[in-house]
Amino acid sequence: MKSEDRKETAAGNRTHQGEEPADPIRMTSGHSAETIPTLLDSFLFSHEFMSSNGINQNHVSAFSAVLNLIPFSIVFIDAKDETFCFINKRGLELYKADYTGQTLQFHIDRIKFYTPDGKQLGPTDAPVYRSLKHRETIHNRELILRNEFGDVYCLLVSSAPIYDSGGNVVRAVTTFEDISKLKKIQNLLDSSEIRYRTIVETANEGICWTDSKGVITYINDILASSLGYRPEELIGRHYFDFVLPEDMEKAMTYWKERLAGSSLRFDFRIGKRGGGFIWVIASSTSIRDPEGNYLGSLTMYTDITERKRMEDGLAFHSHVLENVQEAICALDKNYRITYWNEAAERMYGWTAQEAVGKYLANVLNVVIKNASVKEITRKLGENSQINMDMVHYHKNGSAIQVYIHLYAIKNPDGNISEIIASLQDITERKKAEEILIRSEQHLRKNEKMKDDFISLLSHELRNPMAAISAGIELLDLAEKDDKYRETLEVMRRQTEQLGQIVSDLMDVSRLIRSKIKLHIVNTELNGLMLSIAKSYRSLFEKKRVSFHVRLESGPLYIDADPMRLEQCIGNLLHNAVKFTKEGDSVLLSTRKEASSAVISVTDTGYGIHTDAIADLFEPFRQGYAVGESAGPGLGLGLAIAKGIAELHDGRIDAYSDGPGKGASFSVTLPLSQKGGVSAAPADAAEAKNGSVLKILLVEDNKDFVSLLSSILIQMGHSVFIAYDGISGLREARRVSPDILFCDIGLPGISGFEVAKRIKEDPQLRNIYLVALTSYASKNDIQLGEASGFDLYLPKPITIKKLREVLSTCFFRS
Structure with missing residues (x-):
């Protein structure tokens, strides 16, 4: 068969799995698959062809010997x-049996082929079958062969059909190259490479290879990512690209030492993508x-950025600690000194060289009991820090x-590893505190003396005032002419004014000492203002001052003590009466502003000096633009x-445009969050004329008893003394x-004891008990309530108040 015909025929044949046809099958020996079939076809198997060319059997034997020398099957x-x-020969060694003369089926039954992944080939998929039956040429296909004796080989298999001159397949040739050893070596190499790559890629250190010119040829992921890159972005770049400009001179020095063959270890900065840098040990x-x-360099990089930051921080803190004015020392867990700054040296007189290594207690010249040390350690373990004052010695x-502040530093297990002590000399501060304490004690003593004086003054004034007031009320019940009536009115007004002054003195004293306790109830403000306006209207009418009330259209509910709020607004109205003249006007108004209620008292009277408004609410101050015409007073109402x-x-706020332009006072109170439904209580009904109550007066002031009993008798009641x-x-x-009026300061047993015994006596416990006394402090009132008094009244008492009390008792009984 001519060469051209053979190539043409081969080109028309199919190849295994789409492989290109007519490619020579390369073998380890260098022979091609095309050469071997041609030789065998010419010299080994075609006797007619060999005879026509004069080739004898010796040529066949020689060629067979050559094939036995080839190092594959x-x-x-x-x-x-x-x-x-x-x-x-190699094929016989592979099969461990001679299949010459045996059929292909005999071979297929005994020899098994597998793909590298372990899948067994079917009989029709064997390479020799594909070449013989399907004219396929197979190139170096990797297969695993198992012979009939169980031996396994890893092979590169090539197979091709052999054609006669007519293009018919007459034979098939198959070669098997044993690569079992090569595969084992390859597997070992692959395993080594995997281990190497695993070590490099999973290492906590950055690893980089550079060539002889400093170009990066390999960089692992941890180093690349720490710089803000992917590894492939850095391959081919020079490592100088990542040197900071200020470090370039140092980098060149390292480069020269590297070229000279030195192995180097140095701290270095590497620039990051987008700016910034990391510190590394290279x-x-x-x-x-x-x-x-x-040829290049292998460099391992350890990121020490955090360590550098801590070192810089430690250097900074060390500098700070050495320059602060406060003594600082560090202690180990046994309270042995490990650090002692300059301020500690100055404070205690011990140098750092003398102090470090000693126990803190020995340096401070103090004796600390073991129990105290254990307690300090326990508290540090629980809270990490404690403070205390101690006396140390220079x-x-x-x-x-x-003043000592101890802070515990703990290890990961939670145990104390170190203690930082801040030591502040407070000797001068302690001396100042002692002076302040003595001063405060002195002030408290003076304050108590003042309060005792006011209380005593109040008591001593109330008793004669009570008698005078009772006398006035008694005289008022008798027949009298106009002159007589006018005199009584003057006496009553002056007595009431004196009583108000005494009450104001007591109230301002309580306010200063925060001793007033409010009785808070939900109160409708507009109703309370109407009640207050009703009480004060007569004062304005007497002075011929117009008095008007303008209230918010809807109800305003506040949480307040109605009695105290009436006192507050009453003082403002009383001020308005004092500092207006005939023809002026006063307006009492309420309004809602956001979540607050505002009560205003506005007048067109004398006005206030603008520079006096700031001090207007201080005790004993008056800033109105008037002189003597304002009337008497201590300046306590506001x-x-x-x-x-x-x-x-x-x-409370005050406003005035100045003298002659009036004034306005506004009280702003928070609205109740609960709303409200309560209304101002109705006035107590007075007892009907002729209704007789049995009244017992227990009082050691005989003048007061005489006058009060006369008033009660004229009202128609029975009185006992x-x-x-x-x-x-x-x-x-x-x-x-039915009712018992009792003084507190009685001979023998006090009024408190009288009330207590009455409430404990089943026969007497229903008596309505009223304390009528000059003892009117907050503590006295609390004692009265605890003793069992139903009502606690300060002297003096007015006829109106007396009737209210009797009315309450009448309806109660």
Whole structure:
């Protein structure tokens, strides 16, 4: 068969799995698959062809010997009867049996082929079958062969059909190259490479290879990502690209030392993408060939950015600690000194060299009991820090008052590893505190003396005032002419004014000492203002001052003490009466502003000096633009009003355009969050004329008893009298009174004890008990309530108030 015809025929044949046709099958020996079939076709198997060319059997034997020398297996199969017609020496070793003359089916039954992933080939997929039956040429296909004895080989298999001159397949040739050892070596190499890559890629250190010119040829992911890149972005770049300009000179020095063959270890900064840098420790090794030529470098990088930051921080803090004015020392867990700054040296007289290594207690010259040390350690373990004051001693023996702050540093297990102590000399501060304490004690003593004086003054004034007031009320019940009536009115007005002054003194004293307790109830403000306006209207009418009330259209509910709020607004109205003249006007108004209620008292009177408004609410201050015409007073009303407003979480403001332009006072109070439904209580009904009550007076002031009993008798009531506590109890059991008026400061037993015994006595416990006394402090009132009094009234008492009390008792009974 001519060469051109053979190539043409081969080009028309199919190849295995789409492989290009007519490619020579390369073998380890260098022979091609095309050469071997041609030789065998010409010299080995065609006797007619060999005879026509004069080739004898010696040539065939020689060529067979040559095929036996080839270092891989060769097998020929005759297409006519599908038998093995030649197997070389290597093939026999592979099969461990001679299949020459055996059929292809005999071979398929005994020899099994598998793909590298372990899948067994079917009989029709064997390479020799594909070449013989389907004219396929197969190139170096990797397969696994298992012979009939169980031996396994990894092979590169090539197979091709052999054609006669007519283009018919007459034989097939198959070669098997044993690559089992190569595969084992390859697997070992692959395993080594995987281990190497795994180590490099998973290492906590950055790793980089550079060539002889400093160009990056490999960089692992941890180093690349720490710089803000992917590894492939850095391959091919020079490592100088990442050197900071200010470090370039140092980098060039390292480069020269690397070229000289040195292994280097140095701290260095590497620039990051987008700016910034990381600090690293670079350990670099030069790589050289056997002749000593420099090939490149392998460098490992350890990120020490955080360490550098901590070192810089420690350096900074050390500098700070050495320059602060406060003594600082560090202690180990056993309270042994490990650090002692300059301020500590100055404070205690011990140098750092002398102090470090010693126990803190020994340096401070103090004795600390083991129990105290354990307690300190326990508290540090729980809270990490504690504060305390102690007395330490200087090296020279002088005492130092010290404020100590201890802070515990703990290891990951939560145990104390170190203690930082801040030591502040507070000797001078302690001396100042002692002076302040003594001053405060002195002030408290003076304050108590003042309060005692006011209380005593109030008591001593109330008793004669009570008698005078009772006398006036008694005279008022008698027949009298106009002159007589006018005199009584003057006496009544002056007595009431004196009583108000005493009450104001007591209230301002309580406000200053925060001793007033509010009785908060939900109150409708407009109703309360109407009630207050009704009480004060007559004062304005007498002075011929117009008085108007303008209220918010809807209800305004506040949480307040109605009695104290009436006192607050009453003081403002009383001020308006004092500082207006005939023809002026006063407006009492309410309005809602956001979540607050505002009560305003506005007048067109004398006005206020603008520079006096700031001090207007201070006790004993008056800033109105008037002289003597304003009338008497101590200047306590506005101070009391301000105190009451603030007790209600409110405020009071004053405004005036100046003298002659009037003034306005506004009290702002928070609206109730609960709304409200309560209304101002109705006035107590007075007892009907002729309704007789049995009344017992227990009072040691005989003048007051005489006058008060006369008033009560003229009202139509039965009156009984006792001048001390024991007599009062005896008289109460005898007459069983409806109501008992009792003084507190009685001979023998006090009024508190009288009330307590009455409430404990089943026969007497229903008596309506009223304390009528000059003892009117907050503590006195609380004691009265605790003792059992139903009502606690300060002297003096007016006829109106007396009637209200009697009316309450009448309806109660």
